[in-house]
Every structure is written in C-alpha cells, then in structure tokens.
Amino acid sequence: MKALIVQGYGQDASIGQIDMPHVRDGYLLVRMQAAAVNPWDYKLISGMVKDLSPITFPYVPGMDGAGVVLEVGAGADEWNKGDAVLGMFATGTLAQYALISAADTRLARKPDDLDFEHAAAVPEAGLTAKTILRAANVRDGQDVLIIGATGGVGLYATQLAKAQGACVIATGKSEDADYLQRLGVTNVIDYACVDLTTQMRKRYPSGVDVVIDLINTGDALIRDADVMRRGGTLVSSLFGPDKRAYPNDITVHYIQLQAQKGDLEGLARRAAIGELQVEIGRTYEFVDGAQALADLRDPAKHTRGKLIVRAAP
Template sequence: MEELDSADLPAPVPGPGQLLVRLQAAALNPVDQVLITGAMREALPVRHPFVPGVDVSGVVEAVGAGATRFRVGDPVIAWNGVPSGALAEYVLINDAPSASRRPAELTPAQGAALPTGALTAAALLDLTNVAEGASVLVVGATGGVGSYAVQLAKRAGLTVLATGRSGDRDFLARLGADHVLDYRSVNVAEEAHRLVPGGVDAVLDLANAGPGLAATAAAAKDGGQLVSSLGGPPAFERGVTAAYGGTTTPEGRLDALAAQAAKGELRIEIDSEYPFDQARQALLDFTAKHVRGKIAVVF
C-alpha cells in the first residue's frame, strides 16, 4: 500500500458497447486492497501498475458504437468489475446491467457508494434461500456490504442479528437490526443461540474465510446455512451447508436499488469523503480504521 502513487495517463477511448465516464466520485472496497497488495493474485491476477476502484459515479462523456442505453451528459453509476480504474478522472464502463442512471436525489458520492455494496448484499441474500419470517445473522454488518445486507434482510421480512462494536449499536439498529451482538465482548454463536433458541436459519459472514467460518457457522441451526463472499469449506458440523458467491448484476437490479435509495427506502451510509488529491490517504485509512458503510473519493 505504501507504493501507491498518482500519475498522468492518456484518456481512454470507448470501444463497442462502452461508455467513457468523467468521474465525480468513486468508492473504496476491500477488493481494492486485495488487488493492490496481490493478496489473491492467483484468483484475481492483475498486472501492476494499475488503477484501482470498481465503484463509478459520474457523467457520460462519450458513447461507443452499439451502446444505446445512455447518452452524453447522463449521470451514471456502475459496478465496473475487476479491475476497472475508477480512481481516475476518466474511466470506461460497459453499457450493461452493471450500470444505471443515477437518480437526481443521490449525490455523486452516494451514487458511488451504492453499486458494489448493495449488489453484493442482494446476491448473497439470494443464496441464503430463506423465506419471510426466518432469521439471519450478518457478520461484518457495519461494512460496505453488511450495511446493505442488514437493510435488505429486514425489508425481506427476516429477523436480523448483526455483529458490530458496542458503539455501533445505534447505527445498526437504524439500519434495521433486531439484535446487535458486540463481537468483542460476547461469543457470537452462543449469543445467537440465546436470542434465537436452536440457532438462526442462515449466517451471512462477510468478515471471515476458510477455517475461520466454522466459529460463525456454529450460530446456525442444525441443517442451517452459511453464506460468504470469501470462500471456505462446503459444509460444517451439524449439517450446516455453505454457499459462496460475490457481486452479480441481474437485469434491472441496480436500477431497482438506485430507485429504492432515491426514495429513502435504502440508506446509503458514507463513513467519510476524501477529495481526489487525497485518494492515496483514503486507501491507507480504509485499511486502518473501523469503517461504517463506505469511504468515497470525490472529484
């Protein structure tokens, strides 16, 4: 991370099906850290040097051949895949369901803070395959994905248990958590079983990976489920099954999430904003601080 630097690069040119976007804001995600450090170079190979950033919010500057959904001047948001280069003045995005028109009710920073977090949360909740009235434990609930997962789970009619720190209680309750578990002072699995006798129907773990998932899988009921974006074993003790996934962009989903946010039905939590000339510091702080929601870089 200490080797981060800024540089002047030529403006990209949109190819077929692409849009050139002049950035107004970008948001940071854990994948940025992973790509920068090469921590998952085998699964996510990236040639260095590269421009990080996958959350885009800006204005269409030019339209490539065959791109028909947007016009020059349209405000847009996008989840841009890995890597995409959103921490730059200009970026190319695809004219695809991964992009949406930014509602006028959302600021550029709010627009940037929506795509990755909300799309990933929705995709992972799909994997839990639980019905209204079920219970879910969200581990890592204060982060960029977790803050949306809590809200979407509550809107789906689930009883939501959420992990955080003692100071996060009001924040998580505001998002819709029915119970907040302070992971620094209680055994999360034991507390989940106390609050939901027999265990929760599903655990959505956004913080742990591999063998570390066993501790939170213990919060699920016998035959329950654990869902994670970080990967791990196929099953756990007591018949608890596992499902792993990440960001997906079904047709219309980002449009719907943006509309919900515009109507105030989905909160966009921004921990802090940094000007573009402090993007390096934003990335360094992102690795070091306890973040509630998202960190945005504004242009």
C-alpha cells in the same frame, strides 16, 4: 488525465498523469464525479490475490463510481452524452475518466434525487448484498445473523434482509449499536467484547435460520454452524473450506457478485426515495484517495458503511 496510480504490488498509490482511456465499441467514457473504495481494491494492489487476479502496472485502482457520460462508443445506442450513471467500471475509477461497458448489468442510470457520492456508494456492496440475499432465500420471520454488518456489504445486506421480513441480529461494536438499529437490526452483538458463539447460544438457544458471514474463513466459518438451526443456510462472501467439512443439514453458499438486469437500477431507485439508507463513513478529496484505500484496510480505522473519494476537479 489525473489518476491515482500504483506502480507495483505493495507500493503506495500516488497521484500522477496517465493516458485517458479511449472509448471502444459498446463502451461509455465517463467523467467521474465520485468513486467508492472496496476491499477488493486493496487486495488487488497489495498482491494478496495476484494468483487469482493478476494486474498490470501502472494500475489505476477503483471499480465503483458515478459520473457523467462524455462519449458513447459505437453500438451503445441507449446512451447519450450527458447521461448520469453509476456502476462497476472496466477501468480504474480513481481517475478523472473511466470506461464502462454499456451491456454490463452493473451499469445503471443515476436517479436525479441521488447525488453522485451516494450513487458511487451503491454498486459493488449493494450488488453483493443482492447476490447474498438471493442465495440465502430469506423468508418472513426468519432469524438472520450478519457477521461484519457495519461495513459496505453489511450496510445493504442488513436492510435487504429486514425488508424481506427477517429478524436481523448483527455484529458491531457498542458505538455502532444505534447505527445498526437504524438499519433495522433487532439485536447487536459486540464482537469485540463477548464471544459471539456463547452470546448467540444464550440468546438464540435453538439457533438462527441464516448466517451471512462477511468476515470469517477456514475453521471460524465452519463454527458458524454452531449457532444455526438444523436445515439452516450459511452464506459467505469469501472462499471457505470444502463444504463436506460442515454438518450435513447446513446448506453452504460461497457467493461471487452476480448482478441481474435491473438489480442496480432497483437499488439506486430505492436509495433515491430513501427506502434504502446509504451510509457514507468518510468522504475524501481526490488528493487523499490513497489514504482512503489505506484506511479501509487498517482495522484500527473504523469503517462504517462506505468510504467515498471525490473525483479530481
């Protein structure tokens, strides 16, 4: 099959031929229609996380995707050839075919009213946002600051926080202000032009209830406490310092995506009926898949929402 292939850490991905995965017991073999790229993909192939999550080469990147079931492994009785699905796959999705476990909570049926490209944009970022919102326990009327709101996870975290009744404050450049307001953000702080802490203290002198930080690590993450109310909750999608480094009255969560049964179906259904906006910043043809990964990593290439790669014909 055709796939985007990486031959070693730090090497560029290129299109080549690789053996098609064989369907295993309990798995579905899916003919991909679209894939989304995520920061984890470039972290894996660059070697940034090789001590934590080593990979073997040749390696096909991509974990998010949507497509049509071509073969059903023994025991995956709820599924049929021809079913349209979305999810997080066990093999690389920047390929013509990929495998997904039928028992995985990160697999869902694709609603008819959601096209494959929008469906592929949902799984990793949407499920991470769900995990974050569960940890943050956002309640009606709370002030929630989202740092890194313009990217994939921010797209969904912003809307889920708003749907739970929060007043959402988000970081974003001035060109993204209208977009963030469309997602339900009340106040946009242009992190490129002003100091976030100074601005936040000016606008919210008594602090916010929740900070969702998708960007900072180390001391910068600890400084989020400076814009929070006593008793507030900080949720980070990245690992951070020892929790004893924060003031006692701040609850800190470093989350890892954890999908509960029904989460992905719920997100896909809400997206299909227009209750959840799915922003696709750019769509790439399969031959430009390596460019999608490079663009996502490059701070000079602005990312809004998700980057999507169409499957190889």
